Amino acid sequence: MEYLRDDIAGMAGYVPGFQPENPDQWIKLNTNENPYPPSPAVLAAIREATGSDLRTYPDAACQAGRVAAANLFGYPVEWTIMANGSDELLNNLIRACVAEGEEVAYLHPSYSYYATLAEVQGAKIRTFPLTEEGEILDFPERYEGRLFFLTSPNAPLGLNWSLDEVAALADRCSGLLVVDEAYADFAGQNCLELVRQKPNVVITRTLSKSYSLAGMRLGFAIARPEIVAALDKIRDHYNLDRLAQVALVAALEDQAYFQECVARICATRERFAAGLTDLGYKVLPSGGNYLFASPPDRNGKRVYDALFSRQILVRYFSDPALAHGLRISIGTDEEMTRTLSAMAEVG
Amino acid sequence: MEYLRDDIAGMAGYVPGFQPENPDQWIKLNTNENPYPPSPAVLAAIREATGSDLRTYPDAACQAGRVAAANLFGYPVEWTIMANGSDELLNNLIRACVAEGEEVAYLHPSYSYYATLAEVQGAKIRTFPLTEEGEILDFPERYEGRLFFLTSPNAPLGLNWSLDEVAALADRCSGLLVVDEAYADFAGQNCLELVRQKPNVVITRTLSKSYSLAGMRLGFAIARPEIVAALDKIRDHYNLDRLAQVALVAALEDQAYFQECVARICATRERFAAGLTDLGYKVLPSGGNYLFASPPDRNGKRVYDALFSRQILVRYFSDPALAHGLRISIGTDEEMTRTLSAMAEVG
Numbered sequence: 001m002e003y004l005r006d007d008i009a010g011m012a013g014y015v016p017g018f019q020p021e022n023p024d025q026w027i028k029l030n031t032n033e034n035p036y037p038p039s040p041a042v043l044a045a046i047r048e049a050t051g052s053d054l055r056t057y058p059d060a061a062c063q064a065g066r067v068a069a070a071n072l073f074g075y076p077v078e079w080t081i082m083a084n085g086s087d088e089l090l091n092n093l094i095r096a097c098v099a100e101g102e103e104v105a106y107l108h109p110s111y112s113y114y115a116t117l118a119e120v121q122g123a124k125i126r127t128f129p130l131t132e133e134g135e136i137l138d139f140p141e142r143y144e145g146r147l148f149f150l151t152s153p154n155a156p157l158g159l160n161w162s163l164d165e166v167a168a169l170a171d172r173c174s175g176l177l178v179v180d181e182a183y184a185d186f187a188g189q190n191c192l193e194l195v196r197q198k199p200n201v202v203i204t205r206t207l208s209k210s211y212s213l214a215g216m217r218l219g220f221a222i223a224r225p226e227i228v229a230a231l232d233k234i235r236d237h238y239n240l241d242r243l244a245q246v247a248l249v250a251a252l253e254d255q256a257y258f259q260e261c262v263a264r265i266c267a268t269r270e271r272f273a274a275g276l277t278d279l280g281y282k283v284l285p286s287g288g289n290y291l292f293a294s295p296p297d298r299n300g301k302r303v304y305d306a307l308f309s310r311q312i313l314v315r316y317f318s319d320p321a322l323a324h325g326l327r328i329s330i331g332t333d334e335e336m337t338r339t340l341s342a343m344a345e346v347g
Numbered sequence: 348m349e350y351l352r353d354d355i356a357g358m359a360g361y362v363p364g365f366q367p368e369n370p371d372q373w374i375k376l377n378t379n380e381n382p383y384p385p386s387p388a389v390l391a392a393i394r395e396a397t398g399s400d401l402r403t404y405p406d407a408a409c410q411a412g413r414v415a416a417a418n419l420f421g422y423p424v425e426w427t428i429m430a431n432g433s434d435e436l437l438n439n440l441i442r443a444c445v446a447e448g449e450e451v452a453y454l455h456p457s458y459s460y461y462a463t464l465a466e467v468q469g470a471k472i473r474t475f476p477l478t479e480e481g482e483i484l485d486f487p488e489r490y491e492g493r494l495f496f497l498t499s500p501n502a503p504l505g506l507n508w509s510l511d512e513v514a515a516l517a518d519r520c521s522g523l524l525v526v527d528e529a530y531a532d533f534a535g536q537n538c539l540e541l542v543r544q545k546p547n548v549v550i551t552r553t554l555s556k557s558y559s560l561a562g563m564r565l566g567f568a569i570a571r572p573e574i575v576a577a578l579d580k581i582r583d584h585y586n587l588d589r590l591a592q593v594a595l596v597a598a599l600e601d602q603a604y605f606q607e608c609v610a611r612i613c614a615t616r617e618r619f620a621a622g623l624t625d626l627g628y629k630v631l632p633s634g635g636n637y638l639f640a641s642p643p644d645r646n647g648k649r650v651y652d653a654l655f656s657r658q659i660l661v662r663y664f665s666d667p668a669l670a671h672g673l674r675i676s677i678g679t680d681e682e683m684t685r686t687l688s689a690m691a692e693v694g
Binding site: 216 | 352375384400405574587594
């Protein structure tokens, strides 16, 4: 197609996780959604804002959301930026830092969308293998690429890195280290304080998982003001609509609901992990709202298919590094009990 | 800042129109918002969708919105794509077609955000002057740049181009001709059929103005399937949240409300234009929900300041091509009557 850039015309595009047509008929554990509804305060705030004001533009700065995040994390407002999902930030961080032909890196396995975003920018892509023991292979003493994405906890494996480990990685990066903490709320630890300590660390977060708001597309970053200023120039000036903005503020302010919800999911995760171990599965320790687990015969596809036929949807990756296992999102206690029974049946 | 690309660190960034702190205390005619609320069907659809489903991801394809647009405009679904405001499409069209160092063009005056988007991409920018008589100056017999944005009707001048004129421009473009029809619903004409006729024409639309949904960030494009496929790879895979998606469908389906609302604004625009002409203003014919008008002394700033002090907010551009006039959004009949009285006072 003569009007398109060759690299865009030639690229494959990202395929999001499968969404069944009648989700109510499934136990849906394939896209790491939260099984609990958003806080009632969020729903009330959206309903309250659904009126004639929708005819007018939202606050371009998303100031109320920034203040809420700043208060929650103890950073100045200038160190925060709000986005239409953390995906928007991952995209704009590449655009801010990586010119055509320059390099972006991430671990394999981790979030494959980094590669799509880098391809769109015309950037080179480099991956470093991650073992199931949490070891990063081939990472140079000094990594000279423009940007390194560290998914922490790792998805899909669930592995965590300690603050010291991430700080050491930051010191070895010449460019930006973006710590993608999409799942950090389930990990009982995070790297937020590194943004203050290291000039090249940025943290991205999403409200899709721990705040039960995948349907609203909300994310944010904590970063140095110079980086926030650059992201501000690149982002759509009205990136968050009015309802998303009120949802964001209400969600961050209802910490009691959030904490209870996260605690329930973590408790269910540990019970489910124990159950899987009893079935003979190898279960990796997880800081996310999912587990990566492999059956004794290391045939992820077999178990995926058997669960699928029972209307239980989990995530199987054909990637050879992952095909021996499954990534299973943590649903309600009841859903996980039924899933465990099905897995016992399947063998 | 060593982590940022030099061109991003050095660029200025776009500044959206001024939003006063207490908009209710102003007659606000500076950002071309619609004075009427969105359709009641839109508000009802949003409220209906505000429930526990927000915990799950939206439809990545935005299929219901595509079907609604396809039905409305008589194009196949594959010729449609939905976006978080038409700004997202303008951005992604540049990314799809223009590599670093290649050229993007638009008319001056028109929407200055094109320049910001091109700068972020590292593209070259070229502008062709547009006179108040609607003449495009210096446009080559064949324009070899990768992408040309034609704002039709033009903002801020309001001028329209006929279908034949736009078709002729398309034939002179080697690259894509993007017709930004943000305001076309107020023009009584549009270029939609050109997408079928010309391989290089794309139409972008927004629901911000004619559908009273600036607060929801909704836009779409009609384009050939190859171009839609490219934009699909570039966009955030979940670019529209659940509430935006239901609002989009409900808005496009309530054509009766939409048409009545647009007709009222057009009628008010014509009355206001006549009133301004009576005051000695030069008023350009407008196909938008705004007028560009210059006072007899051709001092836009003087009138802007005088109206500002009366809590009436209009748009003044310091750009020498526009400083002699003002762009005034069309509000309700009552607002425009009060504005006209104030302008009579101001002289």
